[in-house]
Amino acid sequence: MAEDHIRYDILAQEALRGVMRKVLSEVARTGLPGNHHFFITFITGAPGVRISTRLRERYPEQMTIVLQYQYWDLKVTDAGFEVGLSFSDIPEKLEIPFAAVRGFYDPSVNFELEFDVNQEVTDAAPEIESLPAPAPAKSKTESPTKKAGKHSAKKEVAPSASEDGKGADVVSLDAFRKK
DSSP states (O other): OOOOSSOHHHHHHHHHHHHHHHHHHHHHHHOOOTTOOEEEEEETTSTTOEEOHHHHHHOSSEEEEEESSSOEEEEEOSSEEEEEEEETTEEEEEEEEGGGEEEEEETTTTEEEEOOOOHHHHTOGGGOEEOOOOOOOOOTTOOTTOOSSOOOOOSSOOHHHHHTSSOOOOOOGGGGSOO
8 A cells, every 4th residue: 555645644633623623613702503512522631731630630531521501711722722611510721722632522413523632642641731720700690591601511421410400420431441
C-alpha cells in the first residue's frame, strides 16, 4: 500500500472537529435549539485541559460531560471551549481543547463523532493544569423556560436518576469497561 503523504486521516479529524466547534459556537451564541443536547468525552490529562483538582482526582483518565439544562458561560475559541458546570452542587469551570476531545454525541438526533486523540497528548499528564471552582453567575430574572444560558453537566446517568428531581449523579465510565 502506498504511503499517505497528504495524511487524509488528520485532515478528516480536523474537519470533524470543525463541525463540533461550529455547533458549540452557535450554542454559545443562541442557546440549545429544540431537544438538542451534547455528551462530550475528553481526556482529562491532555495538555491544555484545565479542571479542578477534585475532578482530576475523580477522573484521572477521561470524563464525559453533558451540556443540556444547567451550564453557563460557554465560550468557544478556535482551539477549544470553556464552560461552567455543576458537579454534586459544586460549580466548576472547565477548559477543554478540541484536541483533547474523544467523542461528541447529540442523542436527540443520534449524531456521533469519534476522534483519535494523539498518543502524545494522552502521555502528557505531568503538564496538568487545575482550575479553582468559580461561583456561577446567576440571574434572578432568568426563567426556567428560557434555556439559552444555562444547561446541565453530568456523567453518564441512568434516565431514572434525572427524572426523580434529584441532582445529577456522576458515574465513572471505567466501571463499565471490560478488562
